Amino acid sequence: MERNTLLERLERILPTVEKPGRYVGGELNQIYKEWNSVKTHVALAFPDIYDIGVPNLGLTILYHILNERPDVLAERVYLPWVDMEAAMRREGLPLYALESKTPVKQFDILGITLPYETLYTNVLNLLDLAGIPLRSSERTINDPLVIAGGHAVFNPEPIAPFFDAIVIGEGEEIILEIINAYQEWKTASSPRVNLLAELAKIEGIYIPSFYEPEYHEDGTIRSIHSLHPNASLQIKKRLVAQLPKPPTRFIVPSIGVVHNRVSVEIMRGCTRGCRFCHAGMVTRPVRERSVDEIVSAVREALDATGFEEVALLSLSSSDYTHILDLVSRVADETSEHYLTISLPSLRIESFSVKLMEKLRGSRQGGFTLAPEAATERMRNIINKPISTRQLLDTAREIYSRGWTNIKLYFMIGHPSETIADVQAIADLCKDVLAEGRKVIGKRATLHAGVSTFVPKPHTPFQWVACDTLDQIEAKQSLLKRELRGPGLKLTWNNPHETLMEAWLSRGDRRLANVIETAWRLGAKFDAWQDQFNFEIWQKAFSIHRLDPSFYTHRQRAEDEIFPWDHIFTGVRKAYLLSEYRASLLEKTQNDCRQGCFACGILPKYADLRRNHPGNHWKCPEVPRRPVKVPMEQIA
Amino acid sequence: MRRFRIQYNKESPLQYIGNLDLHKVWERYLRRAHIPVAYSQGFHPQPKIQQAAPLPLGFLSQNDLIDVWVEPDTWTENVFLTHLQATQQPGIQILSVSSVPLNSPSLPTLIQSSLYRVILLDPVNLSELNHRLSLLVARDSIIRSRRNKTYDLRPLIEKIELIPLQEDCVAFEMQLSAREGATGRPEEIISEMGIDPYAARYIRTGFIMRE
Ligand code: SF4
Numbered sequence: 001m002e003r004n005t006l007l008e009r010l011e012r013i014l015p016t017v018e019k020p021g022r023y024v025g026g027e028l029n030q031i032y033k034e035w036n037s038v039k040t041h042v043a044l045a046f047p048d049i050y051d052i053g054v055p056n057l058g059l060t061i062l063y064h065i066l067n068e069r070p071d072v073l074a075e076r077v078y079l080p081w082v083d084m085e086a087a088m089r090r091e092g093l094p095l096y097a098l099e100s101k102t103p104v105k106q107f108d109i110l111g112i113t114l115p116y117e118t119l120y121t122n123v124l125n126l127l128d129l130a131g132i133p134l135r136s137s138e139r140t141i142n143d144p145l146v147i148a149g150g151h152a153v154f155n156p157e158p159i160a161p162f163f164d165a166i167v168i169g170e171g172e173e174i175i176l177e178i179i180n181a182y183q184e185w186k187t188a189s190s191p192r193v194n195l196l197a198e199l200a201k202i203e204g205i206y207i208p209s210f211y212e213p214e215y216h217e218d219g220t221i222r223s224i225h226s227l228h229p230n231a232s233l234q235i236k237k238r239l240v241a242q243l244p245k246p247p248t249r250f251i252v253p254s255i256g257v258v259h260n261r262v263s264v265e266i267m268r269g270c271t272r273g274c275r276f277c278h279a280g281m282v283t284r285p286v287r288e289r290s291v292d293e294i295v296s297a298v299r300e301a302l303d304a305t306g307f308e309e310v311a312l313l314s315l316s317s318s319d320y321t322h323i324l325d326l327v328s329r330v331a332d333e334t335s336e337h338y339l340t341i342s343l344p345s346l347r348i349e350s351f352s353v354k355l356m357e358k359l360r361g362s363r364q365g366g367f368t369l370a371p372e373a374a375t376e377r378m379r380n381i382i383n384k385p386i387s388t389r390q391l392l393d394t395a396r397e398i399y400s401r402g403w404t405n406i407k408l409y410f411m412i413g414h415p416s417e418t419i420a421d422v423q424a425i426a427d428l429c430k431d432v433l434a435e436g437r438k439v440i441g442k443r444a445t446l447h448a449g450v451s452t453f454v455p456k457p458h459t460p461f462q463w464v465a466c467d468t469l470d471q472i473e474a475k476q477s478l479l480k481r482e483l484r485g486p487g488l489k490l491t492w493n494n495p496h497e498t499l500m501e502a503w504l505s506r507g508d509r510r511l512a513n514v515i516e517t518a519w520r521l522g523a524k525f526d527a528w529q530d531q532f533n534f535e536i537w538q539k540a541f542s543i544h545r546l547d548p549s550f551y552t553h554r555q556r557a558e559d560e561i562f563p564w565d566h567i568f569t570g571v572r573k574a575y576l577l578s579e580y581r582a583s584l585l586e587k588t589q590n591d592c593r594q595g596c597f598a599c600g601i602l603p604k605y606a607d608l609r610r611n612h613p614g615n616h617w618k619c620p621e622v623p624r625r626p627v628k629v630p631m632e633q634i635a
Numbered sequence: 636m637r638r639f640r641i642q643y644n645k646e647s648p649l650q651y652i653g654n655l656d657l658h659k660v661w662e663r664y665l666r667r668a669h670i671p672v673a674y675s676q677g678f679h680p681q682p683k684i685q686q687a688a689p690l691p692l693g694f695l696s697q698n699d700l701i702d703v704w705v706e707p708d709t710w711t712e713n714v715f716l717t718h719l720q721a722t723q724q725p726g727i728q729i730l731s732v733s734s735v736p737l738n739s740p741s742l743p744t745l746i747q748s749s750l751y752r753v754i755l756l757d758p759v760n761l762s763e764l765n766h767r768l769s770l771l772v773a774r775d776s777i778i779r780s781r782r783n784k785t786y787d788l789r790p791l792i793e794k795i796e797l798i799p800l801q802e803d804c805v806a807f808e809m810q811l812s813a814r815e816g817a818t819g820r821p822e823e824i825i826s827e828m829g830i831d832p833y834a835a836r837y838i839r840t841g842f843i844m845r846e
Contacts, residue, residue, distance in 0.1 A: 012756065014651060015693040015833050021656065026648040026725055028663075254652045254660055254726070306663030337666055338680050364679075 001094060003101055010101075013087045021255035022050035023084060025076070025098030028252040029304060031063070032099050033073040040179055040186075042066055043097050043107040043144070045077035047114070047122035048527065053078040054251060055259035057313065058113050058150060062175055064247045072179055075099040076251075077110075079126055082525070088129065095129035104130035107144045109182060111175075112163075114150040117504035118497070118527040120159055123148075124519040127162070134516065136164045136209055141192055145182060154237075154282050155457040155564040158507035158515060160208035164196060168567055169204050169237035170268075172244055177202050200230035204238030206567065207231060213509050213563065219550055221508065221561040236568045237282070239605065241612035243268060243289050248301040261309035261342070262301040264294055266326065270315040271592045271618060274372070275383045275583055276414065278456035279315055281576075282569045285601045286319075286593070286618035291326045298333050310334055311342045318347035318355075319593070321615075327358050345370070348386045353397050366405035366447065367398045373414060374424035380586040382414055383579070388428065392435055399436040405445045406432060412475045413453035413467040413498075415583065422475045425450065426482035433487055447489040450479055452498040456505050457564045458571065460579035463556040466502040468549075469495055496534040500526060503551035508563035511551070514540045572600035596620050636673050638704050638737050639715050642730040645696040649726030654689045660724065661686075661701060668722035670715065673704040687742045688749065688813055690839060691820065698841040702735065702742045748793055748843040749813040751821040754836045758803035767828045768797055777827055781820075788827065791819030810843065 014020035035041070044063055046053030053059070059076070066074035075097035080088055088095070094103040104110060110132070112123055124134055132146065133139050139146070148159065149167035156166045167174055178199065185195040200207045210231035214222045226233055246264050253260070269286035270279070298310055310330060314320060330341055341359045346352035348369050356367060371391055373379045379386065398406055410425050429448045436444025452472055455461045467475070472495040483490040503511070518540040525531035541548050556562070558577060565573065575598070582589060589597070596602060602609065602619045610622040649657070662682050665672050674680035683704035690696050705715070716732040771777070772795065777788040794810040811819030822832040 008756075011836070012833055020651040020692065021648075024648040024651050028723070028725055030725075252663060254649060255656045256659070260659075303667065306666035308662070308666075337672075337682075338674065 001092070001103060006093060006096060006101055006103075009091050009093055013084070013091060013093070017084045017087060018081065019051075019255060021253075022078070023080065023098075025101070027254055029249045030099055030251055031067045031074070033067070035073070035100060035102065038073045039071040040073075040109070040183055041102075041107045042072060042074040042109045042111060042179075043077045043104050044074055045104075045110060045112045045126060046079075047112055047119045047126050048079055048525070049081050050078040050253070051255075051257040054253050054257045055261070055263070056113060056115070057247075057263050057265065058115070058171065060247050060250060060263075062111065062171055064249070065172060065175060066179070069176070069179070071183075073099075075102070075107075077104055077126070079122055080129070082531070085125075085129065094131050095126065105132055105144065108186070109178070110144040110146045112146070112148050114148050114152040114159070116527070117152045117158075117501055119152070120504060120515050121519040121523045121526055123159065123162060124516060125524045135161045137161065139164065139192070145195065147178070151279060151282060154278075154567055154569060155505065155507070156206055156208060156567065157213070157509045157563040158504055158511040160211075160509050161512045163208060164192075165199050166206040166208065167204060167238070168206055168235050169569075170239050172240050174202060174204050174238045178205070197228065197230050200228065200232075203236060206235045211566070215508075221563055221565075223561065224563075224566050234566055234568050236604065237570055239285075239570070239608070241287075241608050242614075242616055243287050245293070246289070246297045248297050249304045250301060250307070252305045252307065259309075259311070260307060261311050262298060262305060262307045263311045263313050264297050264301070265289070265313045266294055266317070267314040267320050269618075271319065272316055273383055273579070273589050273592065275381070275460040275579055276372075276411065276453055276456070277315075278459055281459050281571050283315065284569070284571060284599065285605070288321060288616050288618070290616070291322050291329060294326060295329045295333060298330055302334070302339070307339075308337070309340045309342060311344070314345065316345045316347070317343045318345070318349075318352060319591075323355065327355050331358050344368075348391050348394050350394055350397050353394065353401055357401060366407050367403045368407040368409065369394065370409035371428070372409065372411050373417075373421065374410065374428040375421050377586055378414055378417060378421050378424075380588050381416060381583045383583065383588050385588045388431075391428070392431060395432045396435040396439060399444055400439040404436075404440060404443045405447060406436065407447040407449060408432065410448060410450045411453045412450055412479075413472060415461060415464045417467075417475075419475065419478065422478055423482070426479055429483055429488065437487075442487070445487045445489070447491070448479070448483055449491050450476075451493050452495065454498060454502045454505055457562065458567075458569050458576070460576045460583060462506065462562065462576065463558065463560075463580055465555045466499070466552045468553055469499065472498065494529060494532070497526075497529075497532055499548065499552055500532070500534070500537060503548045506562075506564075507551050510544070510546060513544045514546060517543055568604075570599075570601045570604045575599045593618055636704055636706060636737065637708060637710050638702060638735045638739075639710075639712065640733050640735045640742070641701050641703060641715075641719070642733075643699055643701070644728040644730065645690070645699055646726050646728060647695065650693055650695045653692050654686065657690075658684070658686065660727070661703075664719075664722065664724040664727065665703065667724075668718045670703070670718055671706045671710070673706045685742050687842065688746050691822070691837075694837045694839055696839040698730065699839070700742060700842070744815075745844045746813050746842050747845050748810050749819075750840045750843070751807075751809045751811065752838045752840050753807040753809065753821050753825060754800070754838075755805055755807075755830065756834045756836060759805055761797075761799060761803070761805065764805060764828075765797060768795065771795075771824070771828055779823060779827070781823075788819065788823055791817060792824065793819075795824070813842070 044059050046056050063074050066072050077097050096103050127134050132143050145164050147165045148163045149171050153166050181198045196207045199205050210228035212225045216222050267288040269283045271286050372384050433446040455464050518537050521536045523536045606622050672682045685702045687700040712732045719729045779788050791812040796808045798806045826832040
């Protein structure tokens, strides 16, 4: 479709849909380049609506890295909400990128980020709206190269056939190598498979079509075969030795989106080793940015955006080495204009209260802590050892320092959890509220956010079964019964959504058919409560004669080959297994900042570490290799 | 403290954002421009800015107005204008900045009527349309309902005129009442003439203000 025709039709459609500002681009700090002024055109897509996609930091980083190259342009793509999708399909409008309104199909490369699994049907909807064949095998030289990245793709198998290439790990450096390989291939004008073969040589790139799983009778994996000489048997995650300068010229949406703020990643990776935590395992090792770099990024970004909020992002703020210094300096930087600073994931200790007190406006939002479990036994199993005493002391301090609301995050469904452990969650919440009542009386409130644990690949719990529907419902109804009354609020997850997340997380390649069928039957926006449809998924499973409980409720044998075993996060499977065994013995493991216990990162990335010595990377230094001098030279 | 009135055009693509969003766009624009905006007192201090009159989603506007209070008494129109012009905000074009007495009435209460230009996107039969327009203006009352309330649209139409453009395209120029509780909306007039209100581009071109 001609660009002008598209714009004319849009002008008539937009006034008829909800929040038309989602579909027009042109925001402050958008980067627009003339189409013909560059060699390579990249569409960066978040497979959900604009409101969710714009704040995504991963895509923001890639957008800036790519647009810095004079021979490349990168534009943004989001999914239309259902009303706009209906209008686009009715009018025959293809999915277009926001900056130039060019149809996605005309781009050279389409990169889709997948931070979580419940976006998979949206990927198919996105490809379909763009007019791109769903499966890599059906695409021709006239289709863009379709690649994926993000945390979910550490198990790429359920979506393997839909992508030409999948980026495992951090994208900052690899994205430019992909561009180079693409440009070389394009000049040579050779078949598409040659491009994939070149990409396969890049460390961190997985070409699904170059592999084939073989199954046992019982549906577990016998082995994974490589079908191409360039396809190595293990895909090692890419990582950057030092976090590059953070983006600061954030796009400022003209309409409200989920997070309207400057986000600066202060540290990547986590050393705590909570056994349920996917992010904590796949983002190792810890790399920090310096206080100076963060502070100047905040200053630059506020100048460039005018945002009213700054978020300092990491998996565990309290673990950042100079957190107090950082928070004080960022607070100074933002003292004008009543800006707010948000600081997620604080440890349960009084120091956290001191940190939060430095942040203006923080009292309005309530104080969030994540004990995750309520009994000592459970906390040992998940390796999040904090004492109940410490939690109650911290809570009392929070209430007495001006906060009226505490939000506590818990998870039900941890391995070997009993109903008594769940009862303990309810009791603990009431005890915390009672502390609040002692200091500020009836003004004290407590919000318990109780999600359901989903076992994730590449974690020590990748072997365990997810709770069944009955178990989840029994636990939730106990909580609903116990946690009501004045001052108490409880939120929980829809158990059906939990199960979907569970089968998608540890699925194999056979699930691709289920996902495609579910989408054809109407599944999309599965992450949206009001759009998710469990029956469709059940139907799709039965059409393909697969049993969802094989993926969700099955306890795996210790020696089972997992569908994702050829994807290597740097953390060894043997290490994960030892952590799993330790959990069975209720033994905890220290934070590895206090002593490396060889999770696998250091030996696997020893050269990288050696070449990037220094304090920013929290694994121990690797000494320079002694230079071997041949004997005859000494003689 | 001083009070300034900014005259500006709201251009594409900002026609697709609502008033609350436009308010935020202004807050951030002023912050980026390092303008020392005054804040309201209280628990949740808010920047003191006030728009003239809400604009329906989808409308462009010209000669729009917004009042901004700044803290230092030393600020002048010129300093303000230079700061704004040195900072970009896509979709907002600054026309002028003037100083307003602190105690003058609030901007929305000064607006009496709004002027609109409505450009029809499809070619029309001019004489047929002229006929429909004359029938419309000849009516004594045009009863319509908006949000389950009926009202008479006719007295809200102060002036309306058909302007031929090139190649069978036309525009309407309208002056509609914009007093509180008596606001005429151009898309309702368009649909009253039997034209698809979505097949038109709407521009509010200015205000008629009370002395
Ligand atoms: S290699 Fe050692 S220090 Fe580095 S992340 Fe693993 S356990 Fe921690």
